[in-house]
Amino acid sequence: MSTEYTTDQRRWEAVVHRDRNAEGAFVYAVVTTGIYCRPGCASRQPRRENVRFFDTGAQAQAAGFRPCKRCTPDAPRAQDRRRETVVQACRTIQAALDAGEDPPALAELAAAAGLSPSYFHRLFKRFVGVTPKQYAMERRAGRARAGLAESPTVTDALYEAGYGSSSRFYQDARATLGMKPSAFKNGGSGARIRYAVAPCDLGWVLVAAAEKGVCAIYVGEQPDGLAAQLLARFPQAASVEDDLALAAWVGAVVAYVGAPQQGLDLPLDIRGTAFQRRVWMALREIPLGATASYGEVAARIGQPTAARAVAQACAANELALAVPCHRVIRSDGRVGGYRWGTERKERLLEREAEAAG
Numbered sequence: 640m641s642t643e644y645t646t647d648q649r650r651w652e653a654v655v656h657r658d659r660n661a662e663g664a665f666v667y668a669v670v671t672t673g674i675y676c677r678p679g680c681a682s683r684q685p686r687r688e689n690v691r692f693f694d695t696g697a698q699a700q701a702a703g704f705r706p707c708k709r710c711t712p713d714a715p716r717a718q719d720r721r722r723e724t725v726v727q728a729c730r731t732i733q734a735a736l737d738a739g740e741d742p743p744a745l746a747e748l749a750a751a752a753g754l755s756p757s758y759f760h761r762l763f764k765r766f767v768g769v770t771p772k773q774y775a776m777e778r779r780a781g782r783a784r785a786g787l788a789e790s791p792t793v794t795d796a797l798y799e800a801g802y803g804s805s806s807r808f809y810q811d812a813r814a815t816l817g818m819k820p821s822a823f824k825n826g827g828s829g830a831r832i833r834y835a836v837a838p839c840d841l842g843w844v845l846v847a848a849a850e851k852g853v854c855a856i857y858v859g860e861q862p863d864g865l866a867a868q869l870l871a872r873f874p875q876a877a878s879v880e881d882d883l884a885l886a887a888w889v890g891a892v893v894a895y896v897g898a899p900q901q902g903l904d905l906p907l908d909i910r911g912t913a914f915q916r917r918v919w920m921a922l923r924e925i926p927l928g929a930t931a932s933y934g935e936v937a938a939r940i941g942q943p944t945a946a947r948a949v950a951q952a953c954a955a956n957e958l959a960l961a962v963p964c965h966r967v968i969r970s971d972g973r974v975g976g977y978r979w980g981t982e983r984k985e986r987l988l989e990r991e992a993e994a995a996g
Contacts, residue, residue, distance in 0.1 A: 644678075646971065650692050653678045660943040666693050666712050668704040675699035680710035724752045725766040728759075732775050742775035765941050769913040777912050833881040834869055836862040839893045841983050844959075845869060846889045847878075852906030853888060856959045858979040872957075895960060899927060899987075900994035903961055911955065918952035925966045928995020930988065932970040946970075954978055966991075 644650050644664040653661035661678040668675035669685040675696065676682060693699040696706060696713045706712050731751065732742045743751075748771055749759035763771050832854070834847035839858075845865035847855040855872075857865045870878055882889075888905055895903040909916060917940045924939075925931050931939075933946040933953075942948070953964040956978065965984045969975040977984035 647692055649970065650678070651687060651690065654690070655684065657681065660938065666696050666699050667691065668693060668699050668702070673704055674707050675704040675712060676707040677710045677712045680707060680712075682707065682709055721762055722766055724754070724759075725763050728752060728763060728771065729767070729774065732771065733778060736775070736779055742771075742779075745771055767914075767942070769917070773913045777914070832869070832878045833884055834866065834878060835880060835882045835885040835889050836865060837889045837893055839896045841896055841979075841986065844889070844892050844896070846885055846892055848885060848888065849908050851908035853958065853961065854908040854910065855957045856892060856961055857957075858959050858983060892960060896987075898994065899991045902927075905961055907958060907961055909958065909962070911952075914948065915952045915955060918949050919956060919958075919962045919964075922953070922956075922962050922964055922967065925963060926995070928992050930966050930968045933967055933975075934970055936967055950976075960987075 644653060644661050650661070650665055650667065652658070653664075654667050657679045659679040664678070666675045666677060667685075668691045670689045670691060671685070675693065691699075691702070693702065700706075728748045728751070731748065735742045745760060746756050748763075749756040752759055754762070760770060763774070767774055769777065832847055832849050834845055834855075836843055836845045838844075841858050842860050843858070843862045843865060845855070845857040845859075845862070845868075846853060847857075847869050855869060857868055859865045859868075866878075866880070891903060891905060894901065909919060911919065918936060921936050921939045933949045934943065937943055937945040937949045940949075949967070953967055954976070956962050956964045959965075959979055965977055965987045967975070968988075974981055974984055974988070
């Protein structure tokens, strides 16, 4: 059951707005008619005092209600059938990768689903958040990341991951690994990362930069602990403390903590999966002083059922403040978790609300 529809108030709002995204999360029953319906049912809106909520149709029937003939709440939904079509396509892609083959082309996947390529492309992206091509690339890249840590050579890792040629592997590697495969395999060996730490209102902040720009912003209690986190990420990288070169960027972050209304404009080296990057982009669009729930962010990226995956992407964010995962809260209004501590999250939100007001 979706965590977005666990309270009666949230469920009633879904009924009022005929929220089809809530279908499958619960059913509602009307005591004056003895009927239970889907949240998106087009029937006349009942009075709130006559409505009862149930997690499933079976529970509603056990309480003496019968299913609505108009919305047929117990029948398989078209939404479910479309979702199963996409799930099957994902299985087909995975099976090809497991066999060491290239993933099926869009036209082939669409034909197997009995749909046009353009419609299937839109449908797949709606449910998965990325295109079939991006999904295959991310799945194969994930296998490559694991293989680089275990295989004796980069060549072994790329073929075991399902890449048919080294050229394709190296083409994808920059986007998915953030560095050369050989450097990733050796814990960042050959990569050069500069970092600096400074005190701020939230404790200490670390700013790290690679070739493309700022690749990490950490916040914590002790500078040594922040540096240790960075070194653990790429233990063999040439990590150099460089206060002078990063002074402007560190100063910008420290100033932002104290006065968030001035914004934080830094060149960012954002590394992550296609889904994570979509989430992080959505987070950067949340205005100063505003918040969004995990479910709302999921809806904004076209995946309304992916609230849990959005939360995981927030937890994986390496760029505190610049990618404002602190602006994402629980659907019930509570602050929720935060990689850098819930107390810091509360302080950031309070300060941003004051600055925006």
